[in-house]
Amino acid sequence: MNTGQAAVEHNKPPAKAIAAAVAGNALEFYDFIIYSFFAVYIAQSFFPTGDKYTSLLASVAVFGVGFFTRPLGGVLIGAYADKKGRRAAMILTVTLITIGTLGLAATPSYESIGIAAPIIVLFARLVQGLALGGEVGPASAMLIESAPPNQRAFYASWQMASQGIAVAVGGIVGYLVSAQLSLEQLASWGWRIPFLVSLALIPIAVYIRRALPETLEEPTYHNDAEMLTIIFTRYKKEVILGIMVLMATAITAQVGNYMTTFAINTLKFDPKIAQVCTILGGLMMFLFSLLAGLLADKYGRKSIMLWPRVALMLLIVPMLYLLVKTESVAMLLLVTMMVTLLTGMTGASSLVAIPEMMPIALRATGVSIVYAIGVTLFGGTAQFVLTWLIEHFGAISMAYYVVGTSILSIIAILMMPETRHVNVKD
Structure with missing residues (x-):
């Protein structure tokens, strides 16, 4: 083994450390x-509220509120x-x-304490948001900074894949709960069970994250205002393009998540069937995120961003x-599968x-801002907008x-540089 190869092997973190980062991210x-x-x-x-549509609108609005503290986070x-x-x-976020x-x-409930x-x-x-x-910023930075140069996309793809794991596991838990309880029990207390399952696992996530390798050798900046000024001046173009790219991703991810509510409320399917489409969607996102990482390492980032977006x-x-x-149930599963895998x-x-467009000294901050703004403006409002559109203009709207939003995202992808060969340690 030559010196360069030895250095890569020396710097490469153990698989359990990457698994720790992914497990914590999936849990969150x-x-x-x-x-x-x-x-x-x-x-x-x-x-x-006395009106089912208004109650649901209020519920998804509060879901969206969680997105609006993301930029601050x-x-x-x-x-x-x-x-x-x-x-x-990453330990702080789990806490x-x-x-x-x-x-x-x-x-x-409201009936108990008003x-x-x-x-x-x-x-x-708000705290979850x-x-x-x-x-996302620290986790993405750690993954690409830990990876060998020719595997960065595969390592980073675990960020999106872990979200697929979260969706699939959530769907499995939801299915089991829905299968065992009546509709009255679900509405009364059964919906709390998935949250209690998570609470039992969180201490494990905190413990294993303490074993993560540190990939930031020495901080360059110590002043938040200076960091933000540099990001929004010197890297303004990168921030804008990143937000436009993630805009469509955030919306279509929420369309995939919304299919459960859509199946129950609009198509009047049994809740157990709706949860099956959630499980399928999560599995598709998990598998095809990893496939995208492998392909992006081989063919470059831009083409793998572009063509699935065009297809969708x-x-x-x-x-x-x-x-x-x-x-039909078959069509519901097909739509969910295609939306989530693409x-x-x-x-x-x-x-x-x-992350590859950002320098290491500002990478976690820059990626966090891009992700938080892109997901807040569009992912955070998506379920509210989708509910409103369906009610007033029908499901096709x-x-x-x-x-x-896909058209705008495609324009941004075409304007981005190809980053496969950049040095992420700079």
């Missing part, structure tokens, strides 16, 4: 998105990761997500039309290209929302 996303899977029942517990925790290290920031999850799992119930739920969502806003833009309208027309591919390749 599970906590965040499980809310959307049980939005119908959460609406009944905390937002009893991105700035604060991202900057902390660039000053104190990736490991410390915060614990607080948010406990708030959701333990809060009594207006305090939705206020506590709102606070819990703060944690996730600061999670062309397919989404006819797929949703056929789903609404046939109201989103996983373009998302995974984006989450390596965007959400497909055109995907098409419009």
Whole structure:
């Protein structure tokens, strides 16, 4: 083995350290998105307006509120990761997500404590958003900084793949809960079970994250204001392009998550069937995110970002039309599968290209800001917008929302540089 190869092997972290980062990330996303899977029942517990549509709209609006603390989390925790290290920031985010999850799992219903119930739920969502806003930047930075140069996209693809794991596990837990309980039990207390499962696992995530390798050797900046000034001046173009790319990814990811609510509320499917499509979607995102990482290492980042996005833009309208027309379980599963696997591919390749555009000294902060803003503005409003569009213009209208934002994302991808050969240690 030559000196260069030895250096790579010496710097390469053990597989268990990467698994620790992925496990913590998956757990945090599970906590965040499980809310959307049980939005119908959460609406009944905390937002009893007397009108089912208004209650659901209030519930998904509070789901969206969790996105609006993401930019703050991105700035604060991202900057902390660039000053104190990736490991410390990633332990902090798991701790915060614990607080948010406990708030959701333990809060009594509106019937029990009145207006305090939705206020506590709102606070819990804000804390969860703060944690996730600061999670993606440090985790993505650590993954690409740990990887051998020719495997960076595969390592980074575990960021998106872990979100697929979270969706799949959430779907499995949701299916088991839905299969064992009646609709009355689900609405009364059964929806809390997935959050309690998460709380039991969080201490393990905190423990294993302490074993993560530190990839930031020496911080360059110690002043948050200076870091932000440099990011929004010297790297302004990179920030704007990154936000435009993640915009469509955030929306289509939420379309995939929303299929559970759509199947129950609009298509009137049994909740157990809706949870099956969630499991399938998570598995597709997991598998095809990793495939995208392998392909991006071989063929470059831009093509793997571009072509799945183009395919989804062309397919989404006819797929949703056929789903609404046939109201078949098979079509529901096909739509979910295609949306999630294509989103996983373009998302995974984006989450390596965007960090590679940023210097190591500002990488966690920069990626956190790009991710938080892109996901806040579009992912955070997606479920509210989708619910409103379906109510006023029919189910097909959400497909055109995907098409419009995909066009803007494609333009941004074409303007981005190819980053496969950049030195991420600079």
